[in-house]
Amino acid sequence: MISEKMVKALNEQVNAELYSAYIYYAMQAYFHSVNLDGFANWMNVQTKEEMTHAAKIFDFLNERNARIELAAIEKPQKDWKNALDVFEAAYKHEQYVTGRINSLVELAKAEKDYATESFLKWFIDEQVEEEASALKIVEMLKMAKDSTGALLMLDRQLGKRKFGEEND
């Protein structure tokens, strides 16, 4: 039996994952506005990934016979200074999500909810990857500094990312 407290926290995580999708969608729109379509593609794939994260929790709640309650999604930021500013924000956001997942695991442990604890294992592993992929691009953008050539090269590389494949 899943507790009310756990259901509420997982429902909030569905919202947090959808908000993540919304942020990355806004970042995609920003990159299109500055003609960096490869970066926009990377964000498009990321948006889709976040939707699958929300769906995983949605399905789990459903499986546990818990009531799913969807809430309003906060409006995301619209503009950023440059590509580095975007990816630093993305990295920071992923660190925040990791903190949320850790809190969910702590709650599952406190509630002796072993099924939820086991379910969350996937998210713990996923967050390692999520943080690493955002940080890698932050580091590459720092290396590129003010070089337009390097930025365009990176744009080409990020344009190759496909949904359902390993991150670059």
Ligand code: FEO
């Ligand atoms: Fe759903 Fe990017 O964490």
